[in-house]
Amino acid sequence: MSSFLGSRVEGRSAPVSFERVSKRFGAVTAVHELTLEVPDGEMLVLLGPSGCGKTTSLRMLAGLEAISDGTIRIGDTVVNALPPRARDIAMVFQSYALYSHLTVYENLAYPLRVRKLPNVEIDSRVRDVAEIVQIGELLDRKPRALSGGQRQRVALGRAIIRRPAVFLMDEPLSNLDAKLRLHTRGELKRFQRELATTTIYVTHDQAEAMTLADRVAIMDGGVLQQIGPPKEVYARPASVFVAGFLGSPPMNLMEGRRASADGIPAIAIAGALIPATSGLAARLANLPSGSEAVILGVRPEEIVLLRSPEPGSVPGEIFVVEDLGNERLVTLDIGGQFVVARTPLEHPGEMGERKWFGFDAERAHLFDPASGRRID
């Protein structure tokens, strides 16, 4: 085993790198030239809608899927052609994939038995890990006699028992109920920090991504859209896709055109003119020449609802009002486009009522509709 791993010391975390990695299934490209560096000990979350290539990327790293093109490294070792067992990884599957014919004890012991560790050591490590993931009293049970949360713990225990170079997690929380998911999410974060092992975590749940990640990598259509710390990705989405994917409810994306109001640059949306102040004007000037269309992005929390028109406000009609218990979401119909505003619960509003909304144009995000990229 160790000969496969080159100079890497077993039981120590290692960095991971993807270099222009592609995966094609026949004519379909699942992952296109993914380039990604994950430093040692980082928790990277691959985030995206289903079919975006995130799970395929993880499976290529695990060795469960062959690579069509490119290079994957774990530590200094190119692992392209190595079987899963030679990659020193551990994985938590979405289904947990516990061995249903074996007891919890044997499930935990499996990775150690494969490595032919002495029984005494296996026993002590199984009991240690069972203690850590709090399943000490369940060791004699079969997986089918466990609850979803307990199964999840066994799966996690089986992954950490071996101190691998990299942890791979494929939507490990998606089969838990909402309350347990929140709780486990927190525990997972603690484990990862304590073990300080490089972790690649796949999810379609942005809340998981935001809370767990050191950095989050957002994928769509097999292409990496943006990578960065959660705060930064939220604050400065690099593309229309990222802007529309993150946040709940996501950013409002309004189609507008470049215009001018009394000689100063402005943006025309749904019949209203929003004059551009200096910063916005400078960004507007960066639109590719020849194109007049622009997408304006504003987070729901930055939208202010108004009773009467004010300069730079946009008229609309209340389409629906949704109360969330602690806040209220008001959706406005502005000439066929919808804009969601996050307001206090007591904010008045009736369906069909005419309203205006305003926002700080300086803080708005601009995107080029043709490329979908952010304009700064």
Next chain:
Amino acid sequence: MVGESPWAKVGRYLLIAIVVMIVLLPVYWMINMSFKTKSEFVARPPTIVVEKPTTENYYDLLVTQRFIRFGINSLIVALMAATISVSVGTMAAYALSRFRLPKNFNYHLLFTMLTVRMFPPIVTVIPIFVIYNQQILGFRLLDTQIGLGLIDAFMELPFVIWMMIGFFRDIPRDMEEAGLVDGDSRLGVLRKIAIPLAAPGLAATFILVFIASWNEFLLALILTQTKAQTLPIAVAGQITQYDIKYGNMMAAGVITTVPVLILALLAQRHLTRGLAVGGVTG
């Protein structure tokens, strides 16, 4: 059933009883006849329940004809056929269920294997006889237990592969992938995960092949002569040049059936679990 009238219930059970009777009547008749003397055998009308039971038929078979040697032949042949076809077929089925060959070759292979069962065995038995009659490496397969066991195994192989593919497809792929990531090899995963999970199916397949080989007549008739004769041939052997020994045949039928019945009863739990689809997950 909810809302079922008492009459419907009675009708249902009556129907079940009739079907069971139709199925079991020949079996009952065989047992009944096996205890009859020659004179009671030809009585008209026949006695529904044997009046003067005798064990002379069994005595003639077991003591005079030393029937047990045919039983041993059958046992060896059937065990060999089941063991070889199940072990080889399981590996083939696993490979075919887990690895995708280009150009839909998996399907073509599976179909080609089925053709073995499309021939009537009589078509192949003559060439097999000719081959078996040769001295190969100083060894002649004709009239040997090994020879018959091999050919039975070969004939049942497609059946085993088709059965086992179904059981392997039921095993969640994740579970084996977890094994691979946990550090095991393909063979390790097959041995420690796939086979234990498919065990009920494996047992069911083994028993079905065993029974098929145990009861197989045509190949055994042509490919054995004296030393390796199996039970079905010995049963037919009760029809002699001068006399048809009905009582003996019935007793021989009972003797041939009982071991299979015991085996099936012992393995009943596995059989039903194995033959019910989806017994693997959970």
